[in-house]
Amino acid sequence: MKRHLISAADLTRDDALLILDTAEELAQISSRSIKKLPTLRGRTVVNLFFEDSTRTRISFEAAAKRLSADVINFSAKGSSVSKGESLKDTALTLEAMGADGVVIRHGASGAPHRLATWVHGSVVNAGDGTHEHPTQALLDAFTMRRRLGDLEGRKITIVGDVLHSRVARSNVLLLHTLGADVTLVAPPTLFPIAVDTWPCQISYDLDAVLPKSDVVMMLRVQAERMNAAYFPTAREYSRRYGLDLARFGRMQEHAIVMHPGPMVRGMEIAAEVADSPRSTIVEQVANGVTTRMAVLYLLLGGSEPAIGGDQ
Ligand code: NCD
Numbered sequence: 563m564k565r566h567l568i569s570a571a572d573l574t575r576d577d578a579l580l581i582l583d584t585a586e587e588l589a590q591i592s593s594r595s596i597k598k599l600p601t602l603r604g605r606t607v608v609n610l611f612f613e614d615s616t617r618t619r620i621s622f623e624a625a626a627k628r629l630s631a632d633v634i635n636f637s638a639k640g641s642s643v644s645k646g647e648s649l650k651d652t653a654l655t656l657e658a659m660g661a662d663g664v665v666i667r668h669g670a671s672g673a674p675h676r677l678a679t680w681v682h683g684s685v686v687n688a689g690d691g692t693h694e695h696p697t698q699a700l701l702d703a704f705t706m707r708r709r710l711g712d713l714e715g716r717k718i719t720i721v722g723d724v725l726h727s728r729v730a731r732s733n734v735l736l737l738h739t740l741g742a743d744v745t746l747v748a749p750p751t752l753f754p755i756a757v758d759t760w761p762c763q764i765s766y767d768l769d770a771v772l773p774k775s776d777v778v779m780m781l782r783v784q785a786e787r788m789n790a791a792y793f794p795t796a797r798e799y800s801r802r803y804g805l806d807l808a809r810f811g812r813m814q815e816h817a818i819v820m821h822p823g824p825m826v827r828g829m830e831i832a833a834e835v836a837d838s839p840r841s842t843i844v845e846q847v848a849n850g851v852t853t854r855m856a857v858l859y860l861l862l863g864g865s866e867p868a869i870g871g872d873q
Contacts, residue, residue, distance in 0.1 A: 563860060566678045566685040570696040570735035578703070578739055585704050585849070585856035591628070592852055602631035605662040605862050610652070610677075611688070612638040612668045617823055617847055618688050618698070622665045625854035631862070634659070649673060653680040663862050666690070671728075684861040692726045692754075692787060698822050699732035701853040703740060705842050706777055708849070709818050714741035719771050721747045721803060722781030722830050725754050726788070729822045730781060734762045745771050749803065751792045768803055773812055779820040780805050780830045796829060806832045818842050 563577045591597055607626040611619050626633045662683045666674045671691030678685040689695040706713055718737055724730045724746050737744050744762035757764055765771050793799045819841045827833045
């Protein structure tokens with residue numbers, strides 16, 4: 563495995579399966595009353611968040627703590643970044659403090675890649691601009707495997723604002739590596755220009771794709787990244803691309819509904835669908851912790867076994 567996790571494309575099929583299998587092992591400890599392993603004792607993980615986050619930041623913090631790492635949480639607000647300090651100077655400060663791992667979320671696509679050239683520790687991309695979010699793709703794959711088994715040949719449909727979604731890109735890359743058959747569905751204005759070079763199919767017609775899908779993953783419309791009108795009205799978007807009860811009823815019985823959160827109920831997904839037993843939205847959050855534990859363990863843990871030793 564590479565030293566950093568910047569893109570889902572950094573992972574070979576074997577790397578990805580190793581992470582998912584390790585996460586499965588680590589999931590055992592999440593059901594214990596004492597959810598802690600000594601594996602990363604003495605290592606320092608810095609969470610460097612320049613963009614808002616609820617799930618991802620908390621999840622990485624919980625993951626590092628469950629492995630007994632020391633965790634330093636840094637958010638750009640209230641730090642010297644608001645005084646104009648550059649990413650490079652921030653990186654050098656972390657370096658001086660001896661960070662073994664740096665988890666970074668940044669509004670600029672490519673920021674984790676730059677950071678990786680300045681620090682000695684492992685860099686984990688927790689979302690960079692509209693580019694990638696590889697640990698989200700891993701936790702999504704973990705969730706799908708738990709619900710549906712092997713992903714080889716599974717039909718996975720990802721619906722919504724693909725243009726601004728780092729979740730979509732990372733999922734397409736990882737799911738393709740794992741042998742799944744991915745279709746992206748969006749209005750033409752919400753596809754990136756080079757989407758035809760991605761290893762997936764594209765469609766503008768949700769109703770045509772829905773009945774064949776094993777997984778339907780809904781994406782949030784990322785209004786904060788939009789500087790133009792990409793569709794006429796929210797109502798119009800919702801009518802064509804929202805997962806309402808009628809559409810949900812046309813899905814196969816075993817098919818599941820996913821969403822990375824934060825979701826806008828009533829816009830891309832109806833509340834009844836989000837709360838149905840076939841929705842994995844809450845499970846995805848729980849699985850995020852175990853998947854990120856596996857990533858941190860494999861990048862920082864060296865040769866000690868993940869479970870075992872003096873627990
Ligand atoms: C996503 C993100 O930040 O890229 N959320 C997440 O990490 N769970 C998706 C989004 O913001 O819509």
